[in-house]
Amino acid sequence: AIADASTTVINGAGLIGLELAGDIRAKFPDKRIVLLSRDGKVLGSTHAPDVQEKVKKVLESMKIEVIAGAVPSNQLGGGTEAALEPxxxxxxxxxxxxxxxxxxxxxxxxxxxxxxxxxxxxxRKCIDANECLQCKKYPEILGVGVTSQP
Structure with a gap:
């Protein structure tokens, strides 16, 4: 779908959104790519403001747009649903x-x-795990990424 698209909107301007935008740009240098950010910032609160500004300038040089805005809950599941058609x-x-x-x-x-x-x-709907990431109820099950351990 991306190969045939002229405009791809990525809802989220954090690390995952930035990586996805960069990957699309590398493969398709002439397509319009828009990063949608609730507050218009990139990387949110995970990085210092000076780093955010540097990244934003790099995105501009790559012709990746950053637009401030949020998708209302009555559209595309509040922005959680992918759409592969215009x-x-x-x-x-x-x-x-x-x-x-x-x-x-x-x-x-x-x-x-x-x-x-x-x-x-x-x-929190995370796997209740010990410090070795083993499920406490079933130690033979390992959890990665969605456990009670940080």
Whole structure:
């Protein structure tokens, strides 16, 4: 879908969104790429403001746009759903943003719904694990990325 798209919108300007935008730009130097950021910043609060500004300048030099705005909850699942066909979203500001491909690229929490009722999840829906990342209830199961351990 990206190969045929003229405009790809990536919802999220954190590390994952930046990497995805860079990968698309490397493969398709002439396509329009838009990073959608709630507050117009890149990397959010994970990096210092001076680093954010440097990254934003690099994005500009790569012709990757950064637009401030959020996708309302009644469109594309609040921006959590991918769309591989042309469409548009009306941002909270009222701006209409058209796309050929829309990709979410932000943390949406653990994808552990299939484990509900098994007794392996903690209150945050993460795998309840020990310091070795073993599930406390079933030590033969290892959890990576969605555990109670930092």
């Amino acid at each position: 469409g548009s979203v009306v941002l909270g500001s009222g701006e209409v943003l058209s796309y050929d491909v829309f990709l979410p690229a932000f943390a949406q929490g653990p994808n552990t719904q299939f484990l509900e009722g098994t007794g392996v999840l903690d209150g």
